[in-house]
Amino acid sequence: MVVLGIDPGSLNTGYGVIRHDSRFFSVLVCGVIRLHSSKSHPERIGQIYRELEQVIVDFKPERVALETAFLSRNVQSALKLGQVRGAVIALAMNSHLSLREYAPREVKSAITGRGAASKEQVAFMVARMLGIAEPPKPYDVTDALGIALCDLLRGESRQSPLPERKGRKGGASWSQFVSASPDKVIR
Numbered sequence: 001m002v003v004l005g006i007d008p009g010s011l012n013t014g015y016g017v018i019r020h021d022s023r024f025f026s027v028l029v030c031g032v033i034r035l036h037s038s039k040s041h042p043e044r045i046g047q048i049y050r051e052l053e054q055v056i057v058d059f060k061p062e063r064v065a066l067e068t069a070f071l072s073r074n075v076q077s078a079l080k081l082g083q084v085r086g087a088v089i090a091l092a093m094n095s096h097l098s099l100r101e102y103a104p105r106e107v108k109s110a111i112t113g114r115g116a117a118s119k120e121q122v123a124f125m126v127a128r129m130l131g132i133a134e135p136p137k138p139y140d141v142t143d144a145l146g147i148a149l150c151d152l153l154r155g156e157s158r159q160s161p162l163p164e165r166k167g168r169k170g171g172a173s174w175s176q177f178v179s180a181s182p183d184k185v186i187r
Contacts, residue, residue: 001155002028004061004097005148006052006088007140010080011035013048014140017059018130018148025130025149028059032140041080045087052088056095064092065151067143068101102150107143110150122146 007014016030033051035044066088069081092099105115111125123135123142129149135142 001063001152002059002061003063003065003148003151004052004055004059005065005144005146005151007067007143007147008048008081008084008088009140010041010044010077010084011037012138012140013052013084014138014142014144015052015055016141016145016148017055017061018145018152020152025152027130027132027145029055030136030141030145032138041083045083048084049087049091052091053095056091056097061097063151064088064097064099065147066092066099066101067107067147068103070104100151100154102147102154106154107146107150110153111146119143 001020003018003020005016005018012035013033014031015033017028019026019028033048035047039047066085069078069085089099102110108117108122109115111117111129112121114121117125119139119142123139126142126145126149127133127135130145136145
């Protein structure tokens with residue numbers, strides 16, 4: 001399975017492509033699309049679209065994993081981020097790829113075990129999980145790799161009935177199991 005993870009931003013958009021073969025993860029490519037603030041917002045969105053389209057052509061991911069928008073106090077920033085996300089979603093659909101979205105807390109939880117983990121903690125764990133000596137810089141890249149890893153880890157857990165709870169509150173619910181496994185439900 002090959003997944004393209006994207007951490008969208010109106011000035012810096014991180015991306016990372018990860019291949020998962022049996023038990024091993026490997027990074028095929030990762031980087032950040034740095035956009036100049038002197039360019040118009042539509043020009044920046046076009047650059048993001050074109051550069052990510054080239055990544056898709058070159059590395060042929062089977063899925064795109066995208067971080068969901070978070071609430072921002074700055075309305076203009078939230079609108080611009082929404083437009084970048086829209087361009088990424090359009091690219092995934094135009095490329096006939098499935099798209100999954102993950103909240104920042106879900107990604108942090110999948111990677112570190114804590115939904116309130118810092119960017120440094122996420123970067124450290126991403127490097128450990130991928131067998132990289134030093135975490136890639138900037139955090140936009142490790143965030144994108146974390147999003148792709150989250151998708152690969154969550155995708156695997158969807159294949160088994162219910163993940164072990166390991167003594168913690170929360171975890172999978174029966175409604176999630178029923179939704180994910182309609183063939184196992186007798187009505």
